[in-house]
Amino acid sequence: MAVLTAPDRAAPTSATLRRTRERGPRRTPPLVLAFVLVPLLAEAVWVFWPALQGFYLALTDWDGVSPPRFVGLGNFREMAHDSVFRTAALDTVLWLVLFGGLSALLGLGAALLLQQERRGVGFYRAALFLPVVFSLVATALVWQAIYQPDGVLNQMLDALGLGSLRHAWLADQDTALYAVIVPALWRQIGYVMVLYLAGLKGIDPALYEAAKVDGAGRLQRFRHVTLPQLRGVNAVVLSVIVIDSLRSFDVVWSLTRGGPYHSSELLSTYMYSTAFQSLRLGYGSALAVVIFLLAFGVIASYLVRAFREAD
Amino acid sequence: MTNLQPSRRRVLAGLGSVGTAALLSGCVTATSTAQSSSKGAVTLQSNLSAPQAKAAMEDLAAAYGKKGSARLSLNTVAAETFRTQLPTYLTSANPPDVYTWYPGSVADAYAKKHLLLDLDEVWESPDLKRYSKALHSLCTGSEGKKVFVPTTYYWWGMFYRKSNFAKWGVQEPTTWDEFLDLCDKLKSKGVDPIGLGAGGNTAWVASAWFDYLNIRINGAQYHRQLLAGQHRFDDPEVHKVFDRWREVLPYFDPDGTAVAFQDATTSLLNGRSGMMLIGTFFADAAPKDALDDIDFFRFPVIDPKIPLAEEAPTDGYFASARTGRHDQVTDLMRYLAGVEAQEIYIKGSSGTVLPCHPDAKDAGTPLVRKGRQHIEAATEITQFFNRDSSDALQPTADTALTKFLAKPKSVDGILTDWQREAEKIWRA
Numbered sequence: 001m002a003v004l005t006a007p008d009r010a011a012p013t014s015a016t017l018r019r020t021r022e023r024g025p026r027r028t029p030p031l032v033l034a035f036v037l038v039p040l041l042a043e044a045v046w047v048f049w050p051a052l053q054g055f056y057l058a059l060t061d062w063d064g065v066s067p068p069r070f071v072g073l074g075n076f077r078e079m080a081h082d083s084v085f086r087t088a089a090l091d092t093v094l095w096l097v098l099f100g101g102l103s104a105l106l107g108l109g110a111a112l113l114l115q116q117e118r119r120g121v122g123f124y125r126a127a128l129f130l131p132v133v134f135s136l137v138a139t140a141l142v143w144q145a146i147y148q149p150d151g152v153l154n155q156m157l158d159a160l161g162l163g164s165l166r167h168a169w170l171a172d173q174d175t176a177l178y179a180v181i182v183p184a185l186w187r188q189i190g191y192v193m194v195l196y197l198a199g200l201k202g203i204d205p206a207l208y209e210a211a212k213v214d215g216a217g218r219l220q221r222f223r224h225v226t227l228p229q230l231r232g233v234n235a236v237v238l239s240v241i242v243i244d245s246l247r248s249f250d251v252v253w254s255l256t257r258g259g260p261y262h263s264s265e266l267l268s269t270y271m272y273s274t275a276f277q278s279l280r281l282g283y284g285s286a287l288a289v290v291i292f293l294l295a296f297g298v299i300a301s302y303l304v305r306a307f308r309e310a311d
Numbered sequence: 312m313t314n315l316q317p318s319r320r321r322v323l324a325g326l327g328s329v330g331t332a333a334l335l336s337g338c339v340t341a342t343s344t345a346q347s348s349s350k351g352a353v354t355l356q357s358n359l360s361a362p363q364a365k366a367a368m369e370d371l372a373a374a375y376g377k378k379g380s381a382r383l384s385l386n387t388v389a390a391e392t393f394r395t396q397l398p399t400y401l402t403s404a405n406p407p408d409v410y411t412w413y414p415g416s417v418a419d420a421y422a423k424k425h426l427l428l429d430l431d432e433v434w435e436s437p438d439l440k441r442y443s444k445a446l447h448s449l450c451t452g453s454e455g456k457k458v459f460v461p462t463t464y465y466w467w468g469m470f471y472r473k474s475n476f477a478k479w480g481v482q483e484p485t486t487w488d489e490f491l492d493l494c495d496k497l498k499s500k501g502v503d504p505i506g507l508g509a510g511g512n513t514a515w516v517a518s519a520w521f522d523y524l525n526i527r528i529n530g531a532q533y534h535r536q537l538l539a540g541q542h543r544f545d546d547p548e549v550h551k552v553f554d555r556w557r558e559v560l561p562y563f564d565p566d567g568t569a570v571a572f573q574d575a576t577t578s579l580l581n582g583r584s585g586m587m588l589i590g591t592f593f594a595d596a597a598p599k600d601a602l603d604d605i606d607f608f609r610f611p612v613i614d615p616k617i618p619l620a621e622e623a624p625t626d627g628y629f630a631s632a633r634t635g636r637h638d639q640v641t642d643l644m645r646y647l648a649g650v651e652a653q654e655i656y657i658k659g660s661s662g663t664v665l666p667c668h669p670d671a672k673d674a675g676t677p678l679v680r681k682g683r684q685h686i687e688a689a690t691e692i693t694q695f696f697n698r699d700s701s702d703a704l705q706p707t708a709d710t711a712l713t714k715f716l717a718k719p720k721s722v723d724g725i726l727t728d729w730q731r732e733a734e735k736i737w738r739a
Binding site: 061063064065066083144148149168170171172173257259260261262273276277278279280 | 395398399401402421424426510511512514565566568569570574702703705706707709710711713714717728735736739
């Protein structure tokens with residue numbers, strides 16, 4: 001008997017195995033379930049619910065104190081005739097192109113330059129990445145001192161004999177937006193560089209070897225090997241810079257508050273000043289909805305195209 | 312046996328019930344009527360964050376604590392954060408009890424929404440009964456109840472350094488023509504005659520020029536009506552203000568819209584600019600040794616037929632209607648309205664404000680004595696642009712005025728835009 005029962009214990013029958021396999025995935029341990037549901041609940045209360053409320057508030061007129069008054073699409077109709085909204089939207093597009101485009105290009109350039117392991121390359125990578133760890137408000141304060149009428153930039157121009165180019169950089173409507181983009185770029189390039197460095201490290205060196213054997217030059221290797229291999233990273237970088245462009249707020253607010261007279265106004269700063277300075281929270285929420293739709297629209301359309309190409 | 316296995320339907324049902332619970336519990340936009348706890352210290356939310364003013368508030372809190380009637384917890388918040396958060400504080404379910412803020416239309420806007428504590432019984436105290444009639448009416452809401460306890464006031468004027476004026480051989484002007492002559496003389500000495508400080512985060516300083524030119528040209532009554540939406544910003548009367556302003560624009564510091572008022576006052580103290588239209592609060596950040604050298608003159612009279620008005624904003628406190636510490640709050644308010652509290656504040660700060668209590672001593676300096684006479688000589692008193700209108704209207708003025716300073720010829724378009732933006736605020 002002992003001999004007969006022993007194999008039974010050691011090796012379960014195929015029927016019991018099947019039963020165990022069937023039950024396994026269905027019975028999720030309560031702890032694992034809690035790890036999923038608790039954050040989901042927190043997210044629902046602190047993120048999804050306020051976001052939904054934002055959509056509702058966009059349809060109201062609300063001063064933050066009295067109960068909101070439902071106005072339907074009135075806020076969006078007003079937006080169509082609002083010249084400041086048009087300025088802010090155009091500035092946001094300009095910001096997206098300049099800040100987004102330049103940070104992608106310069107980040108890729110820096111990554112290509114610093115991808116090879118050479119002596120001292122770590123120092124340059126760290127130096128380029130350093131601005132990312134500073135808070136944007138602290139960054140803005142430093143740049144404010146640089147841009148002051150008696151600041152470092154104007155003093156440098158004087159020292160170089162270019163005193164005629166002296167400027168009140170942040171107080172002039174012709175220069176304010178560009179002056180604000182520089183510190184934002186200074187910070188973003190290091191971040192994009194790290195994303196591209198990770199992408200470049202993931203490319204199989206055999207592809208370059210094969211290209212070399214086929215007689216491809218540097219530019220051809222870049223065009224036909226590097227760029228196609230970075231397609232996955234590009235999607236990430238694009239998403240990051242579109243989101244970062246549309247939520248760019250702190251650096252602009254700290255330096256110019258969207259001024260002078262709305263010349264560096266972005267949709268985000270206009271949303272903030274409308275909601276919290278002019279206390280028109282309904283209109284501010286409508287602007288937030290527009291920002292959300294823009295971010296969602298740009299990223300979704302890119303991703304859909306990227307997936308279609310991948311198929 | 313209970314089936315604990317999750318299913319998509321169950322999860323969705325669960326999420327649905329969470330959503331329903333959230334809906335039933337009310338959303339952020341619903342106005343709560345709950346009261347704060349009656350236990351613990353009275354919380355005083357203060358926007359006085361300049362070093363000397365903050366230190367003076369701490370002295371005040373300590374002195375009140377020593378009295379032993381109730382404890383006071385002081386919470387100092389940066390002025391800009393305080394301003395934007397104030398509606399949230401007042402509408403929250405458990406708000407701070409007492410706040411530093413402004414009387415007049417600014418306090419009344421909250422009083423109309425029943426967010427401020429009725430302070431009629433506080434005004435029954437012997438101290439407050441002796442306050443001037445003007446302060447009584449300034450602190451009464453449009454519904455006839457007292458909603459504010461005033462404690463100090465200060466004045467705006469053209470400030471300068473006595474030693475610098477002596478060095479340049481110039482004197483205080485009284486009329487507009489004398490003022491223009493003074494500007495000419497200062498310019499000939501290589502000094503920027505007028506400092507401004509409407510850059511950085513203090514664009515609102517430019518409103519002082521608008522206020523003063525308007526009360527000198529059109530009078531205080533017209534000014535208040537304009538800010539209340541009873542006149543238009545593109546009216547011919549308002550155009551006259553900018554015509555006058557254009558006459559002095561060449562004498563303004565060219566960096567006037569590039570630097571904040573703190574930097575502009577540094578330029579004034581260092582003699583890089585000659586004079587500056589500012590309130591005495593700037594002295595809270597000035598070195599103590601420079602205070603004796605500071606003097607001021609009245610904004611020049613433009614039309615002698617217009618009754619003389621001055622900007623003299625009053626500061627003080629109001630309390631949340633939802634406080635659960637009603638008795639402690641009224642006790643604190645009575646203390647703040649008294650002689651001891653006002654003298655402690657004046658002693659601890661730069662001492663350039665005047666107490667509201669008729670018996671409280673001011674700093675006693677020649678500057679303060681002159682400031683008191685300056686206000687007493689005025690037929691009418693205005694507060695300041697945002698205090699006579701609303702905080703919401705201030706950004707419209709900031710945009711219009713900084714644009715005018717950069718593009719004085721585009722005044723027609725600027726005033727049309729200003730009116731359009733202001734209408735949105737008045738309609739809201």
